[in-house]
Amino acid sequence: MKKGILALIGCSLLMIYLFVRSHREITITLGMFTGSNWDVYNAESYKVIDDAIEKFEKEHPNVTIEYKSGILKQDYSAWLASNIASGDQPDVFMVLAEDFNKLSSLGALMPLDDLIKANNISTDIFYESALSSGSYQNTQYALPYEINPTMMFVNRDLLEKEGIAIPEGNWTIEEFYQICAQVTKDTDNDGTIDQYGSYGFKWQDAVNGYGISLFDDEGASSNLNQSDVREALSYVQKLKDLNKGYQVSSEDFDKGNVAFYPLTFAQYRTYQPYPYRVSKYSTFKWSCLAMPGTTANQKTSQIATSLIAVNSKTTQRQLAFEFLETLTIDQEIQQELFENSQGASALKSVMASASTKALLDQDAMSNYSLKQDVLDDIIENAVIEPKFKKYNNIIERCDYLITNALNENRIDDALVDIEKEIDNQLK
Incomplete structure (x- = not known):
């Protein structure tokens, strides 16, 4: 009888622990810079990120995404390097093209191949030229957020x-x-x-x-x-x-x-x-x-590529990767990015969508002309650095x-x- 009561108490405590653990507040930090990655005017630099955060937090009620605003692109490399040196780097962060090879070689970025496979992601959804921008020595260390051919x-x-x-x-x-x-x-x-x-x-x-x-x-x-x-x-x-x-x-x-x-x-x-x-x-x-x-x-x-990576030392490996998915793979977020920024999406499905065609077709009615199939061909056949x-x-x-x-x-x-x-x- 006594053993049964103790076992019941033990099970109850375990259930309470698991319940509390599953509902505890988790914070994922994001490193990003303000403005456009392409050095052109962008009035909506935070809109897509904020919408992606809102969507992710709705799907993960116990998770909060935090980022520091106001970091300029020209200051971002130094800011990120300083945070990495002090051990305070964000869980998920943007990586400038000029920093990617160095950060990959130093072990600052988490290898993503196992996570991509475990989460049943087909890399064929990306343009090869864009995906390869986040690869170093045959290992995928970042996913493409936006591209600029x-x-x-x-x-x-x-x-x-x-x-x-x-x-x-x-x-x-x-x-x-x-x-x-x-x-x-x-x-x-x-x-x-x-x-x-x-x-x-x-x-x-x-x-x-x-x-x-x-x-x-x-x-x-x-x-x-x-x-x-x-x-x-x-x-x-x-x-x-x-x-x-x-x-x-x-x-x-x-x-x-x-x-x-x-x-x-x-x-x-x-x-x-x-x-x-x-x-x-x-x-x-x-x-x-x-x-x-x-x-x-x-x-x-x-082709220039804006990359996003996961901190190799994050304590929230799976959640950080899932947020990376929301930013780079979610069709809705990537379509919004195309419509509110100056770059193109690295997702083939977004660049082939009816919404993208309608946006490009607006030009054909003015003095400008860039057809959807021409843009697709340019990206598909881009040079890989x-x-x-x-x-x-x-x-x-x-x-x-x-x-x-x-x-x-x-x-x-x-x-x-x-x-x-x-x-x-x-x-």
Whole structure:
């Protein structure tokens, strides 16, 4: 009898403990910065996050999501590094692209592969280029929250005036140069060129267009002093030489005097005539295309990705991952993100939705045109950046050295020394 009473008391206490444990308040902290990840105006920077938090908290009544507001993007890396050093990093946090490789290699991010598998998530729902941005050494450490592909803006009015057909989606580097050469001219016969082929086409765009990998897979050595790299950089020099020393500016494009200008999707959306946005290029009609390449269906366009990761030391592993799911995988939240920000969703289903099509189709009724299938193709065929620890610092140094060599018209002589310097830094 006595043993039975003790057993009953023990069971009751266990049930009370389990009940209290299941209903205790749990706080998940979120690290984020204010404003747009793409350095363009965003009046709704907190709206989607707040709605995602509200949805998650309704589904998890005993969980509260907290974040510190007001952290600027330019201060975020230092803020996050300081919190990691002190052991106070958030459970879930945004990761800037330039910080991802380093944070992954240092063990600050939780590997997600087991959680993805345990929660029956198919990674096929994401664009491969976006998903790979959160992968380091074949391990998934972050999921894509938002993406921003680079596209080629085309001044339709200028090409039509010159009797040139708008290029098709699978256009080539050679077509790009031929059109640029054809439209570059002195239109008023005053002895000065006043119409130009392109502005802002960088050496990296040419390298992507030629399908060149600048580094080996491990990031142990570079492939800079190679014939295909020389050809790509000579191509950039040829484009520049068309202007006979004149430095084409964004103002020239704004005035309708430039045929082509590589810009990001976020810049495209920022300058649309939607509420809270400015119609900057309203003096001419323009379209968007994939960046040109040497072959059809080549991966040519750069894509920037906003990533979210889970703290490797979180005490709420499953809940933190579930909140990460809400931010990055929930169809409703991701659709809202697309409609209230400047970037695109990394979810194929959102980019193929009727709501997305309707939003893009608004442009077709104005001076602007970006079709849903064109945008999908650009993202699907985006260039995947190398993933090694020193990549961001190395590519920044490459940009400095190569840009200077191009500006001084000495790229042929400079490549040998540039490769030596970069290889030394990779050791």
